[in-house]
Amino acid sequence: xxxxxxxxxxxxQEPPRKKPLAVDPWGRPRFKGCESIRAYDVLGKLGEGxxxxxxxxxxxxxxxxxxxxxxxxxxxxxxxxxxxxxREIKILKMLSHTNVIRLIEMAVERxxxxxxxxxxxxxxxxxxxxHDLAGLLENKDVVFDDPLxxxxxxxxxxxxxxxxxxxxxxxxxxxxxxxIDNRGVLKIADFGLARIYDEPVPKPGCGGGVAKRQYTNCxxxxxxRPPELLLGETKYTTAIDLWGVGCVFAEMYKRKPILQGNSDxxxxxxxxxxxGPPTVKSMPCAASLPGYEHIKNAHFQRTLESQHSRMGxxxxxxxxxxxxxDPVKRINAHDATQHEYFRVDPLPLKPGExxxxxxxxxxDGKKNRNHRGALPPAPAGGAVGAPNATSRDPWQQRRPEQWxxxxxxxxxxxxxxxxxIPQGASNPAAAGTHRDHRPAWSxxxxxxxxxxxxxxxxxxxxxxxxxxxxxxPAGDTRRGNSERHDxxxxxxxxxxxxxxxxxxxxxxxxxxxxGGPTRGWERDRERRREGSRDARNHDRDRDRDRERDRDRDRDRDRERDRxxxxDRDRDRxxxxxxxxxxxxxxxxxxxxRDSVGGGLPPPPLSLPMQQGQRGISxxxxxxxxxxxxxxx
Amino acid sequence: xxxxxxxxLATPSQLLANQTEADGxxxxxxxxLLWAGSTLIQSAGILLRLPxxxxxxxxxxxxxxxxxxxxxxSPLLDSVHxxxxxxxxxxxxxxxxxxxxxxxxxxxxCPSPSPISPVSDNEQALQDPDSYFVSEHEYYAQRTRxxxxxxxxxKAFGFQSWCALPYTLVLNxxxxxxxxxxxxVRRAIAYLNDALMAPSLVFLTHxxxxxxxxxxxxxxxxxxxxxxxxxxxxxxxxxxxxxxxEELGFLVAVFEGAAKFVEEQTGRWKRRxxxxxPWDLEALxxxxxxxx
Numbered sequence: 001x002x003x004x005x006x007x008x009x010x011x012x013q014e015p016p017r018k019k020p021l022a023v024d025p026w027g028r029p030r031f032k033g034c035e036s037i038r039a040y041d042v043l044g045k046l047g048e049g050x051x052x053x054x055x056x057x058x059x060x061x062x063x064x065x066x067x068x069x070x071x072x073x074x075x076x077x078x079x080x081x082x083x084x085x086x087r088e089i090k091i092l093k094m095l096s097h098t099n100v101i102r103l104i105e106m107a108v109e110r111x112x113x114x115x116x117x118x119x120x121x122x123x124x125x126x127x128x129x130x131h132d133l134a135g136l137l138e139n140k141d142v143v144f145d146d147p148l149x150x151x152x153x154x155x156x157x158x159x160x161x162x163x164x165x166x167x168x169x170x171x172x173x174x175x176x177x178x179x180i181d182n183r184g185v186l187k188i189a190d191f192g193l194a195r196i197y198d199e200p201v202p203k204p205g206c207g208g209g210v211a212k213r214q215y216t217n218c219x220x221x222x223x224x225r226p227p228e229l230l231l232g233e234t235k236y237t238t239a240i241d242l243w244g245v246g247c248v249f250a251e252m253y254k255r256k257p258i259l260q261g262n263s264d265x266x267x268x269x270x271x272x273x274x275x276g277p278p279t280v281k282s283m284p285c286a287a288s289l290p291g292y293e294h295i296k297n298a299h300f301q302r303t304l305e306s307q308h309s310r311m312g313x314x315x316x317x318x319x320x321x322x323x324x325x326d327p328v329k330r331i332n333a334h335d336a337t338q339h340e341y342f343r344v345d346p347l348p349l350k351p352g353e354x355x356x357x358x359x360x361x362x363x364d365g366k367k368n369r370n371h372r373g374a375l376p377p378a379p380a381g382g383a384v385g386a387p388n389a390t391s392r393d394p395w396q397q398r399r400p401e402q403w404x405x406x407x408x409x410x411x412x413x414x415x416x417x418x419x420x421i422p423q424g425a426s427n428p429a430a431a432g433t434h435r436d437h438r439p440a441w442s443x444x445x446x447x448x449x450x451x452x453x454x455x456x457x458x459x460x461x462x463x464x465x466x467x468x469x470x471x472x473p474a475g476d477t478r479r480g481n482s483e484r485h486d487x488x489x490x491x492x493x494x495x496x497x498x499x500x501x502x503x504x505x506x507x508x509x510x511x512x513x514x515g516g517p518t519r520g521w522e523r524d525r526e527r528r529r530e531g532s533r534d535a536r537n538h539d540r541d542r543d544r545d546r547e548r549d550r551d552r553d554r555d556r557d558r559e560r561d562r563x564x565x566x567d568r569d570r571d572r573x574x575x576x577x578x579x580x581x582x583x584x585x586x587x588x589x590x591x592x593r594d595s596v597g598g599g600l601p602p603p604p605l606s607l608p609m610q611q612g613q614r615g616i617s618x619x620x621x622x623x624x625x626x627x628x629x630x631x632x
Numbered sequence: 633x634x635x636x637x638x639x640x641l642a643t644p645s646q647l648l649a650n651q652t653e654a655d656g657x658x659x660x661x662x663x664x665l666l667w668a669g670s671t672l673i674q675s676a677g678i679l680l681r682l683p684x685x686x687x688x689x690x691x692x693x694x695x696x697x698x699x700x701x702x703x704x705x706s707p708l709l710d711s712v713h714x715x716x717x718x719x720x721x722x723x724x725x726x727x728x729x730x731x732x733x734x735x736x737x738x739x740x741x742c743p744s745p746s747p748i749s750p751v752s753d754n755e756q757a758l759q760d761p762d763s764y765f766v767s768e769h770e771y772y773a774q775r776t777r778x779x780x781x782x783x784x785x786x787k788a789f790g791f792q793s794w795c796a797l798p799y800t801l802v803l804n805x806x807x808x809x810x811x812x813x814x815x816x817v818r819r820a821i822a823y824l825n826d827a828l829m830a831p832s833l834v835f836l837t838h839x840x841x842x843x844x845x846x847x848x849x850x851x852x853x854x855x856x857x858x859x860x861x862x863x864x865x866x867x868x869x870x871x872x873x874x875x876x877x878e879e880l881g882f883l884v885a886v887f888e889g890a891a892k893f894v895e896e897q898t899g900r901w902k903r904r905x906x907x908x909x910p911w912d913l914e915a916l917x918x919x920x921x922x923x924x
Contacts, residue, residue: 080779106791
């Protein structure tokens with residue numbers, strides 16, 4: 001009997017149906033599961049990572065801004081719904097804490113036109129967060145003084161403590177995964193590597209406790225990876241997260257990751273140069289770990305105190321307890337929150353007292369990106385998207401109300417492109433304007449219109465029409481190169497974070513890479529270079545992406561010190577693609593320094609299958625498409 | 633926010649608006665099919681060496697799924713596959729699609745004590761491995777359907793994939809009542825496994841702590857009857873665990889009725905001779921026509 005001719009059930013009023021049961025006779029869906037993507041107004045693309053694309057959207061129901069993270073199913077043919085995403089969703093649904101990102105819900109997009117893809121596209125919906133810590137740290141206008149560092153660190157520790165109390169190991173603690181909103185609240189995000197651990201919750205005064213079972217060793221982005229993991233430990237504890245917290249803590253003072261090893265070996269060397277050699281006393285477990293052979297003959301001198309004297313004695317004391325080689329003795333999150341550091345002057349700010357930062361430039365970078373994603377293929381005038389100076393005009397012409405925010409007198413809103421400035425700190429003129437922290441596109445229309453004049457400089461501090469920007473750091477030759485473009489864009493009211501500017505110089509489009517300074521091409525080149533000396537990378541195509549992501553931070557900063565080289569001949573498409581991927585947006589994060597799951601070494605189980613070659617090529621295809629669209 | 637110890641429960645309106653029955657499948661058949669699916673999951677889980685938590689989660693997922701979906705739109709076998717596959721990922725014991733499909737095919741074609749196999753009397757089948765060989769083509773087709781159904785499931789649940797189970801609570805409560813005893817706990821867990829098969833879907837309508845209390849109650853009672861010399865539980869002990877007498881009474885009735893229901897169903901499908909459980913849509917339509 002044929003399937004499409006079922007006998008109508010006698011007691012049913014409904015007619016026999018060919019494709020029976022997905023819709024009722026009136027054409028409405030019969031089954032209501034999770035929310036449809038149509039409950040959200042997608043405002044534009046925020047970024048792309050290896051893990052997925054992220055969009056900014058507004059909820060119809062609540063009017064609130066959210067971030068939609070698309071779950072990429074690179075390998076759905078074989079593995080179905082990615083187990084990492086399942087874990088992340090499951091864990092996020094278990095958690096409720098101020099300092100942990102909240103999963104609002106899941107939404108599904110059904111592609112009507114494509115019957116062949118009945119599974120639809122799934123999105124994770126989280127609150128929209130304006131900044132991430134890595135992004136803030138790169139903004140030299142934000143002053144990370146003691147009270148602010150303490151404020152963020154305390155929140156980070158509170159969040160970590162909560163996670164550990166909930167029996168969750170985060171396993172990817174790093175600045176890029178810490179999202180910060182405009183109220184100064186820090187939230188831990190990206191649970192793609194997190195898992196539930198079996199051991200008892202760490203007790204006060206007892207460090208991380210002792211591990212009972214083995215976990216996968218390949219976790220945590222290298223720069224934040226604790227020594228025991230580098231030495232090959234698989235029986236690890238919550239202490240691994242605290243090492244990452246320590247790295248972030250020091251990073252807030254140094255404004256850059258403190259331990260930027262370019263290989264696992266180098267990472268170990270850097271750690272031991274900072275913290276001293278692993279001895280029986282300082283790290284009893286070291287001698288029994290497989291990696292110990294390689295380093296036992298090296299000599300190290302501890303430099304932690306001298307390198308980080310700036311944070312004061314209490315700070316150094318906390319840092320040295322967080323960056324303790326011995327995971328058993330390493331301070332746990334609970335004890336760390338009680339540390340003297342938070343009780344000596346200057347006291348930590350309360351989140352509400354944190355200076356408000358203007359709309360982050362990542363956001364504006366994303367904004368441009370949004371246009372790119374959302375624009376129709378061939379806008380009138382045809383100027384959109386040409387990667388030269390003329391192409392900047394469309395932003396100015398098309399959306400004047402979006403970008404010109406200044407000059408409105410008392411309620412002047414800073415230009416969207418203005419870097420974030422602490423209120424009343426470095427830009428007194430902007431102080432009065434911080435009432436309205438909404439990004440440009442969320443302002444009431446009348447306000448936008450009333451301000452539709454060319455952007456004007458903030459009075460006072462800035463003699464030219466340039467928005468404030470920090471001087472280029474010594475040695476950063478690329479930035480100087482892009483200065484003009486950057487300035488121009490600022491002047492036009494476009495967005496332009498300094499690091500975006502740097503990206504521009506290299507990628508010769510004006511679309512800023514809000515994801516970070518030229519990481520794409522650097523990383524890519526790096527990868528190729530690595531590939532040649534490390535055949536492993538070639539062999540393991542499916543791991544390559546992840547591998548590369550994990551190494552991304554390292555690559556970028558290593559490369560930063562090199563002078564600009566002739567990369568212009570590099571395949572543009574590839575650059576674009578990588579740049580796009582760079583923007584990996586960890587739930588609500590604008591930074592993309594590490595995409596969600598980005599810095600991820602292969603997690604256990606089935607993940608390695610997730611990013612097959614096919615997925616990569618598909619992504620490339622799409623990006624090339626984007627680009628073409630844009631260059632028309 | 634999900635509590636570790638509680639589940640989202642089926643609402644009365646969901647229970648009333650049974651999609652399968654709305655689609656013209658008789659209630660007895662739909663209950664029977666759900667039971668057959670649960671049995672297949674249980675058997676496959678054992679062959680796949682999955683822990684009972686994974687198996688129970690899969691069964692609960694299947695029951696939840698058919699609370700909001702119809703058997704006539706979502707084929708039973710694919711849902712069984714998807715439920716096991718999903719639950720194996722959720723409980724961190726991932727199975728390979730190939731193993732899963734091999735095992736269910738084997739179970740459908742080999743004699744087994746459970747009636748899910750249509751050829752249980754046919755000794756020939758056992759001799760003939762070809763009957764349960766899954767060709768590459770067939771495997772791909774089944775896998776695609778399984779993964780489609782998996783996505784359907786996640787959407788139907790709103791990604792609420794958490795599933796709290798009463799097994800560990802039984803241990804906990806027995807400990808609290810100072811009657812921790814191997815045979816008692818074994819029996820209680822057996823009652824819980826029975827209840828998974830019950831047509832009343834108590835895992836969807838009651839929180840784990842209630843199920844644990846009911847299982848413990850029954851276990852203690854039958855241990856007492858069989859003279860196992862177990863400790864006498866204090867009067868009204870279930871109230872300590874936040875279970876009312878009426879609820880306990882209902883659950884006890886369901887738990888005890890499960891065995892009878894399973895026997896009935898076994899008989900129902902055994903009598904069918906060569907015809908088995910309608911695992912796919914085609915067979916289901918045939919079955920429906922057959923019954924008019």
